[in-house]
Amino acid sequence: MGRPPDPARKAELLDAAVDYVFRHGLAGLSLRPLASALETSSRMLVYHFGGKEELISQIVQAVRARFQGMLDELAPRRGDRLAVLDTAWRLMSAPEAAPFFRFFFEVYGLALREPVRYQGFLEHVVADWLRVLGGDAQATALVALVRGLLLDLVSTGDRARVEAAYRWARSSLAANREP
Template identity: 40%
Template sequence: MARPADAAKRAELLRQTFDYLVEHGLADLSLRPLAAALGTSSRMLVHYFGTKEQLVTQALAAVRPDIEALMDSAGEGAESLTALARMVWQDMCGGEQEPRVRLLLEVMGLAMTQPDQYGALAADAIHAWVKPVAHALRRAGLSTAQAQARATALVSGLRGIAHDRYLTGDRARTDAAAEQIIALVVPRRPGSSAGPATGHEDSPHRDPT
């Protein structure tokens, strides 16, 4: 009977695997050189994690932030959601989330040409963000359909703009684009399904109802 996997060793291997993937990428990943870099054997990696794809999936999941807790911390108001979205954007560009987003973008690219290997992993990573963001938007007063659509726009929009930022290094333009996405997605006030305010809506002569 195979001995139970040591939890601490397993967690350390996942962390090291993630660091390796950030440095070397996924396209040419092979268990043998990965195992050598981690100071173990490909046989042990298979023992702990199964296939290469299962190892990659578990490595990405192990470093994924607790997105639901992050969204829950936003509170109920639109101002809190806006501040949280801005914080996430900054973290994607130079913060702790940047290497994770870069790796996710590579996974998504590979999923287009190798769906059997990476399709489920890419889809799971997308839903892991969209679902809690949609939940937070529902708490802000949007319907389920509105919340899901806006969560998709925010998550996919910020990720796409981050991709632009990584490739071009254009800080001012991508920051402005991210701010525009956030303003369009987050409700102006609790219970509002409208987008960002227009000049007419801000007029003191209009009935606010």
């Protein structure tokens, strides 16, 4: 009995919070500015999420879930590693993905310092990809290459040079597929 819970409200707030941290970052996140951007109050954020710590945890989880969806689309093509790599590269190097990867690398840096706070980030961040590509040395190198190129891309914006580097490395690595 009593008024029924409205989980949709919390989901709306979480979605909006994710968009907010994409734009403003996570390192200096403060409840009051976030709340006013979401047209609510810090009081309500604490009410719905329990506290700042739990809010951040749920934000990171939500982002990981969004990204996991993209990963899952790649999984069926498991047979052809280079096809998976090309598709992944096309999706991730797209300009629309840049805000996501700025956030991704920001969380990466924070998680290296406080692993428990950003629950499971470090374990998933490599393992999820190796599960798609296979866990051997070649898969490790391919993930590292793509990640390094994305880091270059979001920091320099020099798309032509990074694209050329991907094409060269891809053709170079394609010629030697077995470790």
